Amino acid sequence: MRCGVYLISEGGVRTAVLLRGPEPESGNPQATVQVVSTDATSATRAAAEIRSAAVTENVFRGQVLSFGHEVFGRGQTLLQFHSRPRLGADQLVLAADTLAEVQRQVVEVARHKTQLLAAGQHLKRGVLLYGPPGVGKTHTVRYLTSSLVDTTVIQLTGNALHLIAEACSVARALQPAMVVIEDGDLIAEDRGMHPGQHPLLFQLLNEMDGLAEDAEVVFVLTTNRADLLEPALASRPGRVDQAVELRLPDAAARRALFELYRGSLEVDTSGLDTVLERTDGVTASFLKELLRRAALLAAPQTGSRPLAVSAADLGGALDELLDTRNAMTRMLLGSVPG
Known part of the structure; x- marks a missing residue:
């Protein structure tokens, strides 16, 4: 739908809704919705219901996503779909205590969220997976993605690492959500695109601070260089609740x-x-x-x-x-x- 007008009659109240789709070729990359009504309360209610439905029925909800760019370089950020992996615990060769730590902080919190909230415990959490290359950090993330079937997963890697704010915005809107930041050491010293900015890691910590206590969002960071992340994480205690070391296999x-x-x-x-x-x-x-x-x-x-x-x-x-x-x-x- 590029442009549409919807006329609604409810009793004596008349409401009109104008929907305009994005027109990137005209410099308008976003869809817009405008509501007018003979009754101000009805207009406010209609706008709220449309917003709620857009979030609830969002096509990205419950999907595995990553950020990309248009092929022909218009500079627009795109969300890309990925197939959810199917990976059982028997395909993840980790020490039993290591696997238990990861499952408790990520999977079990999601499973027992109602009881935790009722007891006044927060749901947002951060997990750091660290260890040398090739020990299974990415494989562990794939296992978590497979386990959290109804969770929206947003993956940030490579050239998309600077889109931390956008990823957290999507996670807030489409929770329950898991934000995966692979090679987190790359953002420990990266100060973003503009002079004077804080390292991207601090931007991530600020975004984590901005989430409500009952936000059902988990952040999973992976790194080969925990030493680069430790000073920043130590200066902002409580943002990462569990650091899990993945070791070379015995x-x-x-x-x-x-x-x-x-x-x-x-x-x-x-x-x-x-x-x-x-x-x-x-x-x-x-x-x-x-x-x-x-x-x-x-x-x-x-x-x-x-x-x-x-x-x-x-x-x-x-x-x-x-x-x-x-x-x-x-x-x-x-x-x-x-």
């Missing part, structure tokens, strides 16, 4: 990750114990790449038969990844094997 976790990533791939695991010993200090990303390389080594010998990875293929792939020639590759996978 031997048991590496075994679980191996089983997870192999999927339906046939692998000879007779030498797996040796592989696990040699991969101390690696990340989940390293193990995923190890299996992919082993499958590539096996492919020429398999022919038209289903792919089958031998113990020699697995060992050869590991030798290749641990070779000094692949030092940069290991670093990119977030791994420094012991």
Whole structure:
């Protein structure tokens, strides 16, 4: 609808509503609604009902969203839809106590919100996931997004990190909501687009301050460099309620990750114990790449038969990844094997 006039008659009261859609080509990027009535109270009520319906029936409510820009550079910010991932706890290889911490602060608060509010407890909260690259911070966010089915999720990454105010505005309007800020260390020193601005991290903390205590909004920050965030967060206590460290997988976790990533791939695991010993200090990303390389080594010998990875293929792939020639590759996978 680009332009429409709605005439309403209720008893002796006459009301007209003018709806005009956005016209970016004319410099008007927003939709507008104007209401006039023979009765001022009716006009006020109609405007309030339209506003309420627009929020309640918003097409973005309950969706997974991120900010983008128009392809041809008109400079307009756009909300983009993403599919909600399907990820169970069995696909998230974390220490049991670590997973419990994350679930309690994010999922359980949402689940028990009525009781918490009745007891005078606030719902807005902040969670920081920190640890070296490749330990599963993004994967954990995907799990949380999967778990909070009816929650609006707003993701801020890369070039959209400066749109903190817009993301928080959407979260307030479409709560329950989760605002995800990945690589939060990038905003610790970034002072935005204009001289004299505070670092974007302080803008985020100000936005968190501006939320009502009963606002059902959770902020999830991830970072590889908690040391860059700590001074700012410590100066504004209570904005982040829980900091959760995600560590490099131990031997048991590496075994679980191996089983997870192999999927339906046939692998000879007779030498797996040796592989696990040699991969101390690696990340989940390293193990995923190890299996992919082993499958590539096996492919020429398999022919038209289903792919089958031998113990020699697995060992050869590991030798290749641990070779000094692949030092940069290991670093990119977030791994420094012991």
